[in-house]
Amino acid sequence: MELDSNNHSVFLMYYHLVLVVKYRRKPIDDTLSDYAKEMFERLGKPYNVTLVEWNHDNDHVHILFKAHPNTELSKFINAYKSASSRRIKSEFPQIKQKLWKEYFWSRSFCLLTSGGSPIEVIKKYIENQRVN
8 A cells, every 4th residue: 555645744545425416317428427527637636636436327426536634625525516517517518408507516415534444443453552
């Protein structure tokens, strides 16, 4: 396992993000998914966000990414949702037949930490670090 680093720390922080289309409409196909994925990669660079894996269904996307500890995840996610929503609606005008209002993504999102050891293993490790 290779760790990431910056000037003062070493880290490995993976996140699983799920974004759902507004009203659970089903406009996502491979072309739209590729477009949204490319935007995620481009917009993630200034936030120190690196895409690891991307997949989609017709009404949502799953994104596995890495980030630095100082990354403001909610700011990045909201910036991505806002920018991608605008760009998708302009690049794919047929979307307006399914989503007639300004938003493409639902207001909410699901963000989970992932990677490394399971929580129970980490808890057990910490419990066993007592000084005798």
